[in-house]
Each structure stands twice: as C-alpha cells, then as structure tokens.
Amino acid sequence: MSKIVRYEKVNKIYAEGTKxxxxxxxxxxxxxxxxELFCLLGPSGCGKTTLLRSTAGLENISSGKMYYGDVxxxxxxxxxxxxxxxxxxxxxxxxxxxxENVAYGLRVRKVPNDxxxxxxTEVMELVGLQEELKRxxxxxxxxxGQQQRVAIARALVYDxxxxxxxxxxxxLDAKLRRxxxxxxxxxxxxxxxxTIFVTHDQEEAMAVGDRLAVxxxxxxxxxxxxxxxxxxxxxxxxxxxxxxxxFFNSHVVSTSAKSVEVEIDTTGIKIEIxxxxxxxxxxxxxxxxxxxxxxxxxxxxxxxxNSIPGKVRIIQHLGSFIRYEVEVKGSISPVTFEIDMNxxxxxxxxxxxxNVSFDSERVAMFSPKGxxx
Amino acid sequence: xxxxxxxxxxxxxxxxxxxxxQKDFSQFIVFAVPMIFLAIFLLYPLAIxxxxxxxxxxxxxxxxxxxxxxxxxxxxTTKLYLRSLRNSIVLSVSVTLLTLVIGVPMGxxxxxxxxxxxxxxxxxxxxxxxxxSFVGAYTWVILLxxxxxxxxxxxxxxxxxxxxxxxxxGMFGMILAMTLTYFPFVFQMSYGAVSSANALLEExxxxxxxxxxxxxxxxxxxxxxxxxxxxxxxxxxxxxxNFGIPAVVGGNNYVLPTLISFAYQGDGxxxxxxxxxxxxxxxxxxxxxxxxxxxAKREYETISATHTDIKLHESLGARLFASIxxxxxxxxxxxxxxxxxxxxxxxxxxGLLPVGFTFENYLSIPKNSSKEMFNxxxxxxxxxxxxxxxxxxxxxxxxxxxxxxxxxxxMSIMAPFIxxxxxxxxxxxxxxxxxxxxxMTGTYAILLISYxxxxxxxxxRSVSANLTQLNPSLEEASTISGATWFYTFRRxxxxxxxxxxxxxxxxxxxxxxxxxxxxxxxxxxxxRTVPIQIYNKVLExxxxxxxxxxxxxxxxxxxxxxxxxSRKGSDVSSxxxx
Numbered sequence: 037m038s039k040i041v042r043y044e045k046v047n048k049i050y051a052e053g054t055k056x057x058x059x060x061x062x063x064x065x066x067x068x069x070x071x072e073l074f075c076l077l078g079p080s081g082c083g084k085t086t087l088l089r090s091t092a093g094l095e096n097i098s099s100g101k102m103y104y105g106d107v108x109x110x111x112x113x114x115x116x117x118x119x120x121x122x123x124x125x126x127x128x129x130x131x132x133x134x135x136e137n138v139a140y141g142l143r144v145r146k147v148p149n150d151x152x153x154x155x156x157t158e159v160m161e162l163v164g165l166q167e168e169l170k171r172x173x174x175x176x177x178x179x180x181g182q183q184q185r186v187a188i189a190r191a192l193v194y195d196x197x198x199x200x201x202x203x204x205x206x207x208l209d210a211k212l213r214r215x216x217x218x219x220x221x222x223x224x225x226x227x228x229x230x231t232i233f234v235t236h237d238q239e240e241a242m243a244v245g246d247r248l249a250v251x252x253x254x255x256x257x258x259x260x261x262x263x264x265x266x267x268x269x270x271x272x273x274x275x276x277x278x279x280x281x282x283f284f285n286s287h288v289v290s291t292s293a294k295s296v297e298v299e300i301d302t303t304g305i306k307i308e309i310x311x312x313x314x315x316x317x318x319x320x321x322x323x324x325x326x327x328x329x330x331x332x333x334x335x336x337x338x339x340x341x342n343s344i345p346g347k348v349r350i351i352q353h354l355g356s357f358i359r360y361e362v363e364v365k366g367s368i369s370p371v372t373f374e375i376d377m378n379x380x381x382x383x384x385x386x387x388x389x390x391n392v393s394f395d396s397e398r399v400a401m402f403s404p405k406g407x408x409x
Numbered sequence: 410x411x412x413x414x415x416x417x418x419x420x421x422x423x424x425x426x427x428x429x430x431q432k433d434f435s436q437f438i439v440f441a442v443p444m445i446f447l448a449i450f451l452l453y454p455l456a457i458x459x460x461x462x463x464x465x466x467x468x469x470x471x472x473x474x475x476x477x478x479x480x481x482x483x484x485x486t487t488k489l490y491l492r493s494l495r496n497s498i499v500l501s502v503s504v505t506l507l508t509l510v511i512g513v514p515m516g517x518x519x520x521x522x523x524x525x526x527x528x529x530x531x532x533x534x535x536x537x538x539x540x541x542s543f544v545g546a547y548t549w550v551i552l553l554x555x556x557x558x559x560x561x562x563x564x565x566x567x568x569x570x571x572x573x574x575x576x577x578x579g580m581f582g583m584i585l586a587m588t589l590t591y592f593p594f595v596f597q598m599s600y601g602a603v604s605s606a607n608a609l610l611e612e613x614x615x616x617x618x619x620x621x622x623x624x625x626x627x628x629x630x631x632x633x634x635x636x637x638x639x640x641x642x643x644x645x646x647x648x649x650x651n652f653g654i655p656a657v658v659g660g661n662n663y664v665l666p667t668l669i670s671f672a673y674q675g676d677g678x679x680x681x682x683x684x685x686x687x688x689x690x691x692x693x694x695x696x697x698x699x700x701x702x703x704x705a706k707r708e709y710e711t712i713s714a715t716h717t718d719i720k721l722h723e724s725l726g727a728r729l730f731a732s733i734x735x736x737x738x739x740x741x742x743x744x745x746x747x748x749x750x751x752x753x754x755x756x757x758x759x760g761l762l763p764v765g766f767t768f769e770n771y772l773s774i775p776k777n778s779s780k781e782m783f784n785x786x787x788x789x790x791x792x793x794x795x796x797x798x799x800x801x802x803x804x805x806x807x808x809x810x811x812x813x814x815x816x817x818x819x820m821s822i823m824a825p826f827i828x829x830x831x832x833x834x835x836x837x838x839x840x841x842x843x844x845x846x847x848x849m850t851g852t853y854a855i856l857l858i859s860y861x862x863x864x865x866x867x868x869x870r871s872v873s874a875n876l877t878q879l880n881p882s883l884e885e886a887s888t889i890s891g892a893t894w895f896y897t898f899r900r901x902x903x904x905x906x907x908x909x910x911x912x913x914x915x916x917x918x919x920x921x922x923x924x925x926x927x928x929x930x931x932x933x934x935x936x937r938t939v940p941i942q943i944y945n946k947v948l949e950x951x952x953x954x955x956x957x958x959x960x961x962x963x964x965x966x967x968x969x970x971x972x973x974x975s976r977k978g979s980d981v982s983s984x985x986x987x
Contacts (some may be wrong), residue, residue, distance in 0.1 A: 115616070
C-alpha cells in the first residue's frame with residue numbers, strides 16, 4: 037500500500053555536541069504525495085542522501101518527525117518500516133542467485149514457497165528479466181543494467197509502502213543511464229509506489245521526477261515540478277543548478293507596482309523587469325543579481341537598446357544548438373557568458389567583438405545572497 | 410623515424426644467435442637461482458622421502474630392496490601408530506573447531522559491538538607469535554598440573570557439581586594449549602573479514618525487514634566463510650604439524666610429529682620416519698584440497714567501495730556479553746606470558762606458588778647459553794635476510810613477468826607452508842643425512858637451508874599480495890623511460906613494496922627465533938639454538954632457566970614487532986594468508 041511521506045522540522049546533526057558537529061539537515065519540512073515519484077536533488081554533501089537514509093531508518097534524526105501516512109516512523113527500526121531501497125552500488129548478494137536475491141524480502145516475511153515463486157516471477161517480468169530468471173545466475177554474472185533491474189525487483193517484490201532510490205543510475209554508463217531512467221519511471225508508474233529518488237544530476241531529476249526538491253547545505257531551497265523550477269527558480273542557486281544561468285551584478289534604479297528597473301553595474305544599461313520575475317523585495321539602490329538563461333540571450337554584431345558589448349572566446353557546435361562563450365565586462369572582472377542559439381551567425385567568429393542582448397521578459401532578478409553553488 | 414635510434418632495422422640483419430644473445434636474460438638467471446635452490450633442497454629431498462617411504466632402502470648404504478608397502482603395513486597394523494594418527498586427527502580437528510568457536514565470535518564482537526579496549530584486543534593477534542608454543546604449553550603444566558594453583562581454584566569452584574579438570578598431560582592439555590596458541594589467527598582473520606565487509610549488503614537486508622540475527626545467518630556469515638576457511642586451514646596445518654606442545658604435555662599420547670621425531674631419534678629408522686611424514690603430508694594435502702576447492706571457490710568481492718560506517722551493536726546486553734567474553738579470553742591468553750615472567754625470577758614452581766626468589770636464572774645465561782644465543786640470532790638473522798631477498802625477487806618476477814613455470818614456482822614456494830616442520834627436516838635428512846653423499850647434518854648450512862625453505866613463503870606471499878594491489882603503470886612508466894627491469898625493481902618497486910618486505914621479514918625473524926619443530930631433528934652439538942636449550946631445560950625440569958630464556962625471547966620478539974607496528978603501512982597479517 038502506497039503512502040504519503042511527510043517530514044516535519046527534521047534536523048540531523050552528525051557528531052552532535054562535539055567540535056566537528058555537522059548540521060546535515062536543517063528544519064526540513066515537506067510532504068510527498070501518494071504514488072508520486074519525487075526527486076531529491078542537490079550537489080554532493082547537500083543532505084539529500086542523509087534525508088533518504090533517515091527515511092529508511094539507517095540514520096537516526098536528531099529532532100523532528102517523519103510520517104508514513106499517519107504513522108510517526110521517526111523511531112521505528114528500519115526492518116519494521118516496510119520500505120524498499122535500491123543502492124547506488126546495488127548491494128546484491130554475491131552468494132545468492134538472482135532468484136534468491138529477489139526472494140530475500142519474502143523469505144524474511146516467511147511467505148510460503150509457491151507464493152515466493154509467483155511473486156518473484158511477476159516482479160522479474162515487470163523489470164524485464166524473465167529470460168535471466170530462467171538461467172538464474174549469480175548477480176555477478178550480469179551486466180550493470182541487469183544488476184540494476186535485479187536490485188529494483190528485490191526492492192519491489194514485497195510491496196513496500198515507500199521505495200527509496202539512492203543515486204541508482206550513478207554506476208551505469210551514459211547511454212544506459214538515459215534508458216534506465218525511463219525504465220524506472222515506467223516501473224514506478226506501473227506499481228504506483230511512493231518513490232523517493234536521490235540524484236545530483238539535474239537533467240536526470242527533471243526527466244524522472246514528478247516533483248523535485250532542491251537541497252543545499254541541509255536546507256530545501258525549492259520544491260516543484262521541473263517546469264516550475266526551471267521557469268520560476270526561487271533563488272539564484274536554484275536558477276543556476278536547474279539548468280544554467282548567466283548573472284550580472286546590478287542595482288535597483290526605480291520600482292513601480294508592475295516592474296523594477298535595474299542598472300547593470302559599470303555598463304549603464306538599464307532593464308525593466310516585470311514584478312512576477314523579481315524574486316526579492318527591493319528598494320532603490322539595492323544590490324541585486326539579474327540572470328538570463330543561455331537560450332534567452334542572443335549575440336549579434338548590431339547594437340540594440342539593452343545590449344552589452346563583449347568578445348567571443350569560443351564557439352561550440354553542439355548539434356541542435358550553437359553555444360557562444362562571450363567575455364563581457366558586466367561587473368568588476370570580466371565574466372564568461374554562455375549563450376545558446378538555434379542557428380549559426382555566419383558573420384561572427386571567435387575573437388570578434390559582439391553585442392549580447394536579452395529578452396527583458398525572460399530575465400529574472402534575485403537577491404545577491406546565495407549565488408554560489 | 411631517425412635511423413640513429415632505430416633498433417629493429419639493424420636487428421633484421423643480425424644472425425639468429427646474435428638476436429638470441431641480445432635478449433635480456435638477467436631476469437631468467439635471477440629467477441633460475443632460487444629455482445635451482447628449491448629443486449635441490451626441497452623437491453629432491455621430498456622425492457627421496459617418497460623413495461624411502463616406498464622402497465625402504467637400507468638405512469646405511471641406500472641399497473634398494475624393491476618396492477614395498479611394508480612401512481605402511483607396519484603403520485596401519487600397530488596400535489601405537491594408529492593411536493597417534495587418531496590423536497593427530499582428533500587434536501587438529503578439535504583445535505580447529507575450538508579456535509573457530511572462540512575466534513569468530515570474538516572477531517565479530519570486536520568489529521561490531523561498542524566495547525572498550527578494541528585496539529588492545531586487536532593487538533592480541535601478536536601473542537601467539539611472541540612465545541614458543543611449547544613454553545606456553547608448559548605454563549599450563551605449572552598452572553593446571555596436579556598441584557597447580559589454577560587447577561586448585563577451578564576445582565574448588567566446579568567440584569560441587571561433581572566434575573574436576575582432567576589431567577593436563579594428554580589430550581586435554583594439548584587441545585587447551587594449542588587452542589590458546591592458535592585462536593588469534595581466526596580472531597584476526599574474522600575480525601578483518603567482518604570489519605571490511607560491505608555494510609550496504611546488511612543495510613539492504615535490514616530494509617527488506619530482516620532482523621540482526623537473520624542478517625547474521627543469511628548474509629554476514631555466508632560472506633565471511635571463505636575467510637574462515639582460510640583461517641581454519643591455517644590453524645589445522647599448524648596444529649597437525651606442531652611438535653612442541655605434544656612433546657611437552659602430550660604424555661604418552663603421541664601425535665604424528667612427535668612420532669616422526671622419536672622414530673628418527675629413538676630408533677634411527679629414517680625410512681619409517683619418511684613413511685609417517687608421507688601420511689602426515691597426505692592428511693594436510695587433503696584438507697588443503699577441501700579448503701581450496703570447496704570453500705575458497707565461494708570467495709566474493711565484498712570489500713566495501715563506499716564509506717558507510719557499519720552500525721555497531723549498542724544495546725547493553727550485547728556490550729556486556731562482548732566485553733566479558735573478550736576479557737576472559739584476554740586473561741587466558743595472557744596467563745602463559747605472565748606465568749613465564751614470574752617463573753623466571755624463581756627457583757621452582759611445583760606447588761601452588763613459586764618458591765625461591767632469585768636472579769640466578771638470568772645471571773647464569775652468559776655462562777650456560779651464550780653459544781645458543783649467538784646461534785639463534787646468527788641463524789635467524791641470516792636466514793631472514795636471504796628470505797627477504799629471495800622472496801621479494803621471486804614474488805616480483807612471478808607476479809609481474811609471469812614466466813613459464815610460475816605456477817610450479819608458486820607451488821614449490823608455498824609447499825613448505827603446509828609441510829610440518831618435522832617433515833621438512835626428515836626430507837632434508839633423507840637427502841643430506843648421515844649416509845648421503847653430501848653429509849650436512851649438524852652444520853649451520855642445513856639449518857639455514859631448512860629455515861629458508863620453510864620461511865620464504867612469508868615474504869613471498871606478503872610481497873605478491875602487495876604487488877597485485879600496486880598499479881603496474883608505475884613500473885611501466887619507468888620501463889618506458891629506459892630503465893631495465895632490475896633498475897625498475899630497485900628504484901620503483903622495492904621502495905613501494907618495502908612495507909610488505911618488512912612485515913614478511915619480521916614474521917620470518919620472529920618465528921625463526923622460536924623455531925623448534927625443524928631444528929629439533931637437524932641441530933648438532935655446535936648448532937644448538939635457544940628454543941632447543943629451553944626445550945631441554947624443560948625436559949630437565951630446570952624451569953627457572955627455561956623461563957628466563959623464554960622471557961628474553963619474548964622481550965626481543967615483542968620489541969621487533971612493536972617497532973614494526975609503529976611503522977605505518979606494515980601489517981603482519983598479510984604474510985599469513987595463503
């Protein structure tokens with residue numbers, strides 16, 4: 037039976053009370069819907085794995101509460117939580133066949149033999165390993181992708197309330213990784229088990245998750261669908277972590293009910309930003325960051341109203357788009373901008389002086405704090 | 410391509426012979442020397458032993474009287490011999506099982522339960538190699554003999570239940586002394602296996618709903634079985650080859666090694682000694698086969714790649730049980746050492762307590778045992794140096810160059826590892842004994858050779874284990890820079906494998922200082938060593954002097970091992986694995 041997972045002010049402090057204390061989770065509160073595929077995303081050391089392991093009961097949280105449905109599971113030992121988990125290294129048992137690996141959770145639950153066989157067969161069909169099950173080899177004889185499937189089957193076979201995936205694709209090569217993330221989504225939708233998926237790869241998270249939580253330094257920065265995170269990032273960190281963003285140091289010139297006008301430092305260029313894209317309360321003279329995604333900027337030889345001059349350093353042909361790296365004098369030191377365009381500007385070459393202009397409708401404004409990743 | 414630097418262009422014009430001579434043969438020559446050494450001093454003697462066991466040539470002029478199984482017939486129809494065989498098997502099997510019963514839980518407790526003094530407990534592993542095992546056995550005679558203080562104490566405690574401790578002389582004493590001597594091997598290896606096991610495998614089981622005991626039964630234990638198998642083999646091989654303990658506390662319960670010794674020294678019948686040796690080797694070989702093909706086959710890569718700390722048991726019950734269990738074992742394993750040190754300051758200890766405090770035991774050493782001291786150190790150090798050189802070069806060539814015959818080399822080097830010391834002695838005596846062409850009995854040479862044959866495996870194993878973990882590209886980089894294999898070996902490999910050479914050598918040196926089972930058959934009046942002296946003093950019942958000599962050995966060995974352990978990166982245990 038699939039369950040809602042809910043966190044209430046969860047804190048985790050490693051080596052609490054000592055000099056080396058690390059505050060790994062800070063007042064984490066949110067909830068995950070029934071049957072949802074939810075991604076915990078963030079750079080390494082952000083606390084996402086700690087939260088996952090605490091959800092599993094492998095770590096004890098320092099304070100706060102965790103619920104599966106209405107049940108407070110904060111202090112319930114892991115073996116009573118009825119969860120399935122897939123580890124980054126798969127953690128398959130080398131001394132058992134794949135059948136016995138998958139059957140393990142059922143054997144623990146003292147399920148009768150005929151039911152075990154039936155359930156293992158079913159789940160192996162679900163993950164697409166029915167042929168391998170006939171040969172029933174040791175997991176060490178399987179390829180990485182197949183081991184991954186065994187690990188998923190093993191976690192699903194006893195109908196867990198919650199499925200936890202800890203960087204499940206990190207040990208696979210790039211092509212297989214893209215294929216398996218679609219597979220994981222298919223299997224999750226077929227079983228409809230509430231699933232938490234931890235990854236540091238934003239593309240993976242966006243492709244897999246129904247919703248995502250972006251973590252930084254133990255704090256949840258933003259929760260939303262991939263579309264929301266990409267188009268309405270809550271702060272500069274999320275903006276630059278979900279996709280790429282070019283930032284300009286700026287300051288506020290004037291504010292009105294509908295928009296904020298900012299001037300990019302040292303250039304004198306002024307831009308009006310609609311209020312819904314300003315992610316900070318500001319007054320005149322405040323320091324702010326304005327940001328534009330590579331695909332929302334353009335380069336050309338001509339000068340226009342909001343353009344900034346710069347020098348093309350590198351032009352990369354990346355298939356579906358062309359990336360220009362332009363060095364602009366937007367702040368104290370020169371900054372390299374990435375600009376993605378659908379078509380090649382024939383008259384622009386590396387080393388040329390160009391003008392970078394941007395779509396003021398799509399420029400976002402952030403408070404200057406927390407820009408670093 | 411510049412003509413000046415081209416090698417191949419000229420080569421095509423050279424004659425075949427010149428081409429042949431141009432090859433670098435140095436490594437084959439270096440390789441051949443130890444091979445020849447092994448052929449002469451190991452394979453040839455073993456072959457002669459076989460010949461003696463089956464053809465029974467006349468002991469004095471090596472005249473063949475034809476193929477016969479007479480020796481085996483005699484062995485398998487005589488009650489005394491059959492009883493020794495049974496004793497040997499019963500003893501080795503029970504010691505192996507008991508060391509597992511003590512060592513495995515202890516390894517698990519130290520690795521997985523939150524208890525104090527873990528480091529102290531781990532260093533217990535050096536205790537068995539710190540004192541000659543027969544001295545340990547003798548301390549049990551002092552403590553548990555007819556008037557022993559411990560016997561009195563324990564009997565007072567258990568006699569109300571109608572049981573008393575059996576006599577220390579006999580099977581009980583042998584099993585007790587050997588178990589306490591060898592359990593640290595099992596402890597060390599199971600501790601290593603349990604603490605390096607992949608924690609995720611157990612976490613996965615826990616998430617699937619399994620409790621600790623179920624995980625232990627289905628995951629933890631099955632995964633460390635190969636390590637336990639290796640440890641059990643190590644103990645079995647040592648137990649069945651041990652001469653000192655049965656000689657001291659066996660009473661009239663002979664085992665194969667003591668039987669070999671008495672067949673040779675008592676009756677002078679080397680043919681019959683060869684027969685017993687062969688039977689001894691066959692048993693060991695059978696056990697080795699079982700270990701290699703039944704247990705080791707199930708070896709898995711379980712070393713953890715991630716750095717998840719394994720959760721320790723923290724419940725009060727587990728901690729209390731583990732602490733008491735480990736403490737009791739710690740006390741029992743330290744008792745012999747303490748007893749020996751106390752005894753060395755007294756004239757006698759036949760009753761409850763030692764009597765006659767004195768320093769005479771130590772003061773008389775220069776007068777009585779200075780020659781033995783010199784022999785022991787001279788022989789052990791020279792043998793160790795040669796073992797270190799031979800062992801590391803052989804390991805390097807076998808591991809890196811993979812020459813033809815590397816498997817044979819590996820087998821020849823490792824064979825003495827499983828051959829009981831008395832068997833190696835009998836083999837050497839068969840080939841180079843009183844009536845052979847090259848008479849070597851009673852010389853330093855034969856002792857040095859036997860030491861080298863028996864101890865080269867320590868350095869060899871330690872170095873090859875280290876080399877397999879060393880990235881070959883480090884050496885390839887040196888070769889590409891133009892260095893010959895020997896230059897590379899000297900300047901790149903040796904510095905990198907130094908910790909392994911040192912740990913292997915320390916293992917060699919410390920065990921050689923206490924060597925009894927080979928020396929006992931090979932020594933002559935000029936080549937008596939300290940362990941021989943101690944053994945004879947024990948037989949003469951001169952306990953004070955025996956203890957004083959043992960204490961000195963103990964201090965020397967402890968200092969060496971302590972010195973090495975404080976060097977980073979050296980680890981004795983790598984020399985123990987097979």
